[in-house]
Amino acid sequence: MRKRERWLTGALLLLMAAFVSLIGYSLMALTNLQEDLSRDPGEDMVWAIAQASYQNNLLLTQHAPDSGHRGNRALQHALLRGRLEVLLAPVQERFMERAGARESLLRIKKMLGTQQADHAQIQVDLHTIGQQIMRTRLDLAGERRDAHKRLLRLLIICIGGVMLAGGLLCWQLLRSLARVRQARDQARRLLDALEREKEARLRYRDFVSVMSHQLRTPLAVIDSSAQRLARQGADADSVQARSQRIRGSVRQLNQLIARVLQGLRVDEQRGEGITLECQRCDWEELVRQALDGFDDLITARPVELRWAPGIARPLWIECDRLWCVEVLANLVSNANKYSPPGAPIDIFVDSTDGMLLCSVSDSGPGIPAERLERLFEPFYRGQPQESVGDGVGLGLSIARTLVHWHGGRLTAANRREGGACFTLQLPLRQ
Template sequence: AQAHAEEAAGKAEAARQSEEMKSAMLDALAHEFKTPLTAIKAAVSSLLSDNSASPAHKELLQVAEEEADRLTWLVNESVQVARIEAGRMELRKQPQAIAPLIHEVLGRMTGALESRIVEVRTSNDLPPVPADRELLLIVLRQLLDNAAKYSPPGSPIVVGASEEKGAVVVTVTDRGPGIPQADLNRVFEKFYRGPHARQSVPGTGMGLAIAREIVRGHGGELKVVSCSGQGSEFSFALPLTGQETRS
């Protein structure tokens, strides 16, 4: 029994070291990527300020600028995810307005969502929540990406935010195939993918697990309500501080 315990402890330590090494490698790669990306963005910005450029050229330059921003975002997100997987999540909480963050993520996901009808149900007067901006963006993107993957083209995806009982509650609802009851308790497990997902939906099975870790780090819980054949609703509540709660 002792030998078995020591073997298990050794494997756990090896896994931890592997995750730390991956995180450190991604940190280094991110640094290498950021230098040329910054240079590209500066060059594109300079060309955009040239009044002699034709409208067609400016349109192409704007696409290049947007794609450089998107690459920067993806690099930063990859580093954050690696840190979470290695147990190194660092929260840098500042008051965050939810509605602008939702629209920012939607703006960055135009390609993934181009064949979906996205409806936003929120208002700009929601109280700010104490949260890590970059980590919250990861949660929103993961939930929207999940909705896009599982809902058919032309179907609606509804993103909502409201204030309820001392918290801001965010919901993402799709009209996909839904989740069988037998799988509901497992969708947040690392690497778990249901039979339908394994056959037809690309992914690693890590997105929802990462999102749940981030939400829990903020004192909330990521939940799902779903019925097979009727779509799914993922939701999480971000607690407000006392002075931010409104009656």
């Protein structure tokens, strides 16, 4: 493409140079034509033939003795010969030959050299020569006008060609400028992508700092409780309380560690392709397995699993059991986190056009419209007053990535009756 554009630009420049050269030639030819028009030889020839005819007419009509200027035949004869010499001058030779009058003039000159010159015949010949000169002069004037028109036409064509070539060059220049702007926009987008990458790295660094702090806190509780148990081993109630506190802290620590490992794994494998260990699974069994992992975390609220009318059970799907259970666990955990105490969690299963549809709905405050676009971004948790629980904003991002690995979709929306609804779509067959 660039080679063709360079060739086109070179051709346009050569074309413009050719047109400019033609303009220069046309201007020079017009100048010469103008000088030629200012030196009209036909006008001199008309004057000379008129004077010769006048002198010959005087000789023809003179019968009186020589007296004065008009009666001096010798003088009139000399003037007539002088006019003929002017007409036969070398500078006028080409004009007289074109007019066809040179031979007639030579014949008249020869007749004047005799004693019995026939001035009546000479007058007739001079009259004919005058007509020939006038006709030739008109022909030359017409030819010059035609040449003038041709030069003007050529000049107009050249100017139009230069304007056209200049317009094409301007168009080419504008295209080049557009490409430069496009390249600049692409460079700006690349810089923005680099800035986002830098921001993501900063988020990871902040995430590691937060996790380090959060991991130290439960470890400190474990250490402190273990020390107290060592000093108060005889007190059974105290031991039970401390034991429950240790169990809660350990569970919290395990959840945070598992979430960190999941986040790192998803980030490392995103966009590089993952080999799924797909097998034929009963979707209801996967849902029950995901709910079993919560134990007493959701015992305070009912979880209802509903099926669309006409759906055959069991509903078989080819998927990676581990990852699908993880997706469901993330969705149920998110619904549990944002639902009021005792409010139910609704799981609805349907299928259409070879796709599994599984919706997990909560009874929470819903999702603000401005947060829907960024809800699945890593580490995004909204405003501090909107955040609930001790999560770090990775659950939904991990869930969407796992769903994409399966060729499905994960979307979020607000329910009319209140709360949020996350809809999982997976192909029934991989």
